[in-house]
Amino acid sequence: MRGWRGLGNTMRACWLVSKDGRHQPIHLAHLTCVFIGRSQETKITDKKCSRQQVQLKADYNKGYVLVKQLGINPSNVNSEDVGKDKEVKLKPGQILHIVNQLYPYTIQFAEESSEIKKLSPKRSYEEISSNSNSSTLNKYIKTEHSSPRDLERKKEKTKQRQTVTQVNSAEMSEKKDFQRMWNQGLKVTMQDPKFQIYKDDTVVVIKDKYPKARFHWLVLPLEPISSLKAVRENHLNLLQHMNKVGEKLVQECQDSKALKFRLGYHAIPSMSHLHLHVISQDFESPCLKTKKHWNSFNTDYFLESKDVLEMMEQDGKVTVKDGVSELLKITLTCHVCRQQLSTIPQLKEHLKKHFP
Template structure:
């Protein structure tokens, strides 16, 4: 019979074993390392059915638990399946579920779960297996006298982790970076794709071919790669028709929801129907968004990237205009307000 594990998307702690048909209560405490007072010590009740490959989730706490952005509701019960994401409380502290045949130890189960969840971090000297080459296809409108970056690209060997499960939601970038329809540039080190759900008029992601699961996996040896990613992102801005008219920022989410390091290149108009909620807004306009230059400087200074405690709380801050800092009550009102800056 498979064994079930609840896996922290933030890598805050080891996976939690959920025995078959055993009721387990989780919330704020040492097991999850959640210190948020809005999360009850008895926030959720979990019951795994290892034969069916699912978990029953019952919300016990007052503040909302959600599965794939759908609030469970106090006293209500929903089903969590592989590929779905559980937020413990207030759209924070994300978890996924993994079923594994390996019952030898929590450590081996964690590694097994990561084969479905995200690429395993490799040793310093170990190389990854080369995967198929991908074709280049550019779908951006460019000025006639400015040759597309894609035309300058060299054939690239996409060195990607072969063990991930393409169907898992947080592995979406691994799939998208291989899609010629999304690619706008590539070279031997990186590929640039359009964000599928852009939060502004212009929103690209710069991804390395090297498999790097998160900011936490970055080391001093990656500085040159990150500088190259920043250079490519800057080139995207320079070749953008609105590059002189709009302001852009290049940076990383402190705690990204998607596996595989990716640099956001995003215009600051935030004029997009895909920008729908406070979490979207605050992830790009607060310190949750770390400038590319700051990440590189941190790596050069400390040899690693550190994310401050409580960073996830930034997603709950009030909606404030990033230009004049006036607070807005709702996303629609915020968007109306932003138009005054675009026309001024």
């Protein structure tokens, strides 16, 4: 039994410690997924924090915890966004903010004496302060045997954990169902006449349900094409038509003289069914909330329609560069003057100078 138990007469333990002392440390078992988010255990009530905001998996051999962001709003390790469905390593001394730079945590690895374990197999841990270190953690191991009342409490806690596990499993299933519904949402919306603002024999135009600017339309082909990856040489005429329809929308917009527009596609779209974005460059919208939203339209993650057409004419297909998803994480930068901003609220306030 070498490996995570280590050598000699000690075995390691890992704890997730709240730096603001909101609750007792949470034990992270070796290579076991633990979900942290809005719950009674963490005492986090912020609705921007998902009930399963992050997944943590401690690796006792390697001395770090893998952090995977599951929630929509950003989680951070040392002020860097983790990214939706991405994993990063959390090492001792680094700080994990559960959501929106809030609710700071650190991890602590500690050695547990096997001699103490033999003397007291039913030990428990008292509350540990946020600045505890590995040696401090060991001071809280109780060596006396548990009382009958303690045993009853532990049984009740075990039942509660089992209930939480069942609830978490149900929530995960619901989340997957929701993601599938969300992914297919465009196909439903584009077929609903009340959302259509233009339609011909080839394409349909709808308003984006969650616009990221004053004017934000989507041009979708009636032909079932999942994304740019599915586009082939024979689709060139279709893409050219989609571009012409997009340009016509801009020309007929009353504010087209005052505002600039861009036409393009996301390199890796979040929703199934090919769609061309036609979006004004003011980016004035309450639906623009995250760094991901901004960078998806203001980096090379946004493929200009004219560039896509040029690739199709030359190569008969559209090529997306490797690692393009990393562009969603870069620093917020104004698309007009290139000034860098720290947060979306700061960026929106800054944009008022360019778009009063």
